[in-house]
Amino acid sequence: MNCQKSIVISNKEICSGVFEMVIEDKCIAEKAAAGQFLHLKPVESNEVLLRRPISIHRLDREKALITLLYQLKGKGTVGLSKIAVNEYIDIIGPIGKGFPIESEKRCAIVGGGIGIAPLMQLTADLKAFGKPISCDAYLGFRSDVYKLEEFSMLCDKTHVATEDGSFGEKGYITDIFAGNLHKYDVIYTCGPKIMMSKIKELCSTKKLKCYVSLEEKMGCGVGACLVCVCKTKAGDGDSWHHSKVCCDGPVFDAEEVLLND
Amino acid sequence: MINTSTNLAGIKMKSPVITASGTFGFGREYGSFYDLSLLGGITVKGLTLKPREGNKAPRIAEASASILNSVGLQNPGIEVFLDEELPFLRQYDTAVIANIAGNTIDEYCEMAERLGSSVDGIELNISCPNVKEGGVAFGTKSQSVYEITKSVKRHSCVPLIVKLSPNVTDITEIAAAAQEAGADALSLINTLLGMAIDVHTQRPMLANNVGGLSGPAVKPVALRMVWQVCGAVKIPVIGMGGISTWEDAVEFILAGASSIAVGTASFIDPFAPVRITEGIVQYMEKYGYSCIDDFRGKLKVF
Numbered sequence A: 001m002n003c004q005k006s007i008v009i010s011n012k013e014i015c016s017g018v019f020e021m022v023i024e025d026k027c028i029a030e031k032a033a034a035g036q037f038l039h040l041k042p043v044e045s046n047e048v049l050l051r052r053p054i055s056i057h058r059l060d061r062e063k064a065l066i067t068l069l070y071q072l073k074g075k076g077t078v079g080l081s082k083i084a085v086n087e088y089i090d091i092i093g094p095i096g097k098g099f100p101i102e103s104e105k106r107c108a109i110v111g112g113g114i115g116i117a118p119l120m121q122l123t124a125d126l127k128a129f130g131k132p133i134s135c136d137a138y139l140g141f142r143s144d145v146y147k148l149e150e151f152s153m154l155c156d157k158t159h160v161a162t163e164d165g166s167f168g169e170k171g172y173i174t175d176i177f178a179g180n181l182h183k184y185d186v187i188y189t190c191g192p193k194i195m196m197s198k199i200k201e202l203c204s205t206k207k208l209k210c211y212v213s214l215e216e217k218m219g220c221g222v223g224a225c226l227v228c229v230c231k232t233k234a235g236d237g238d239s240w241h242h243s244k245v246c247c248d249g250p251v252f253d254a255e256e257v258l259l260n261d
Numbered sequence B: 001m002i003n004t005s006t007n008l009a010g011i012k013m014k015s016p017v018i019t020a021s022g023t024f025g026f027g028r029e030y031g032s033f034y035d036l037s038l039l040g041g042i043t044v045k046g047l048t049l050k051p052r053e054g055n056k057a058p059r060i061a062e063a064s065a066s067i068l069n070s071v072g073l074q075n076p077g078i079e080v081f082l083d084e085e086l087p088f089l090r091q092y093d094t095a096v097i098a099n100i101a102g103n104t105i106d107e108y109c110e111m112a113e114r115l116g117s118s119v120d121g122i123e124l125n126i127s128c129p130n131v132k133e134g135g136v137a138f139g140t141k142s143q144s145v146y147e148i149t150k151s152v153k154r155h156s157c158v159p160l161i162v163k164l165s166p167n168v169t170d171i172t173e174i175a176a177a178a179q180e181a182g183a184d185a186l187s188l189i190n191t192l193l194g195m196a197i198d199v200h201t202q203r204p205m206l207a208n209n210v211g212g213l214s215g216p217a218v219k220p221v222a223l224r225m226v227w228q229v230c231g232a233v234k235i236p237v238i239g240m241g242g243i244s245t246w247e248d249a250v251e252f253i254l255a256g257a258s259s260i261a262v263g264t265a266s267f268i269d270p271f272a273p274v275r276i277t278e279g280i281v282q283y284m285e286k287y288g289y290s291c292i293d294d295f296r297g298k299l300k301v302f
């Protein structure tokens, strides 16, 4: 595992409250996989004590660049947004189990809001290594939309929905996706828990393979403190176990996790 | 020559720096950052007789210069520890301390027997604020501390460390009861019971409603308690609570602690225990101390 300071190449707001940060780090860029995350220390002082987990949004393995996409939420992400170009940021990572790249499948990625972040590198890696028969994107937002162009370049078809109807279809992306279920073999999803539960439910009716990327509050980020747990199936019947999102995930086979309790 | 070695009631350690229970797993994770042999000792996650799944998530919340946790002793049980985790730890030249918790005195005794002499020390956790039975229930009354310590001591063949809760009126009374009952050493403090509320959802931040406070903010409280306890008992004390720099560690040693433990600080800087060890050595060089006892308890009070 690595823990080091890496240089910030750029850090800018791409739409209201959503930032894109580019970091240069050979070590991380070489090792990282789609779906993994970095555990960042956004503020040096003890006042904002903990690190913050942020997904790898895009990797340029040759140029050793890692791009993050993050939404302002509280002290930590606001601290991140204040880091200036050429400053250093303290990083542990890359961490966790990323998305399995399934070969020669009909794939769909379903992202909700900032949950689209890890799906970008996944789409790129699917194209590069998975030789998919097809790969479509389903992106849902509340109102503001972002990153659509980049997804459209990587995907065959990009569907967009906004809850207020300001762009694309009005409503939930899950409803659009539901109508096209028959077109796919493998689904990858990241977003609000309620959205992922719906996708999981839809996929299980058709026995489609589905991978979900979970979020949970973290301490160490490396598997030592056991605060970041989610329920996963253990053996037969109703028995379950607490797995660690930071190192057993954040990506899980949807059939293995219990999302609703 | 600087000698940082410490003999904590018979537990031989090459440095006074230990990792605190529950913040270091069973060592594997941080073992991928540095050589665990650099540590004086490792206290493993709280063990119970049977595996435990712990409390619901969210189990952590951030507060000013601190965190609250409500893990609730999730662990694979003592058998898995002995079969799968201990052999890993034994590859390293570091003391291994097993932190144990139970629902009844008998369970604690049974665990001490199962551990036998496979570990270097046993830390009696009678101070976990996150479980309903056992845990802190044993740790807040002098009489029950005396009883449990006396019973477990009869069943343990390695030094017994009693871990004290700060959630008591007079910690020196509890410390004296543990000493009287035969404890070989004391460790303190466990976490302070605390709470955080989300004003938007109007719900507690932790699914368990309340949890244990740790991190830099608790250090002054921990230091005061360690100082008081060191003045009240003769057995050695492991000081902990918010230690994140070598200066913090030296403060505890000046207050009388024989060893110190690093907990929450590892989450922020995985190398914290190693950096603290290096800092202690530099402090000793600067002031010409050759061993820890040269400055331990040397606080000049007003």
Ligand SMILES: Cc1cc2nc3c(=O)[nH]c(=O)nc-3n(C[C@H](O)[C@H](O)[C@H](O)COP(=O)(O)OP(=O)(O)OC[C@H]3O[C@@H](n4cnc5c(N)ncnc54)[C@H](O)[C@@H]3O)c2cc1C
Binding pocket: A037, A050, A051, A052, A053, A054, A055, A056, A069, A070, A071, A072, A073, A074, A075, A076, A077, A078, A114, A117, A118, A214, A215, A216, A217, A218, A250, B061, B062
């Ligand atoms: C594996 C993983 C990947 C993530 N990837 C991204 C990403 O690419 N882009 C992005 O914008 N966000 C991502 N998040 C969510 C991001 O970690 C939180 O939004 C961020 O920690 C909030 O910190 P804050 O101080 O701004 O907010 P506050 O609400 O003030 O944070 C308080 C505490 O709660 C924790 N916390 C709050 N919300 C979350 C959350 N949703 N998940 C985990 N911890 C949380 C914080 O880390 C902090 O410890 C990811 C979360 C996880 C677990």
Ligand SMILES: Cc1cc2nc3c(=O)[nH]c(=O)nc-3n(C[C@H](O)[C@H](O)[C@H](O)COP(=O)(O)O)c2cc1C
Binding pocket: A219, A225, A227, B020, B021, B022, B023, B045, B046, B047, B069, B071, B073, B099, B125, B128, B163, B189, B190, B191, B213, B214, B215, B216, B218, B240, B241, B242, B243, B261, B262, B263, B264, B265
């Ligand atoms: C996530 C977490 C889990 C903990 N689990 C245990 C435990 O299993 N047994 C125990 O005796 N103490 C446990 N503790 C308490 C620590 O060992 C230590 O006493 C306390 O955190 C104070 O030290 P610190 O401020 O350096 O973290 C835990 C603390 C944290 C933060």
Ligand code: FES
Binding pocket: A217, A218, A219, A220, A221, A222, A223, A224, A225, A226, A227, A228, A244, A245, A246, A247
């Ligand atoms: S955050 Fe510590 S185990 Fe996952």
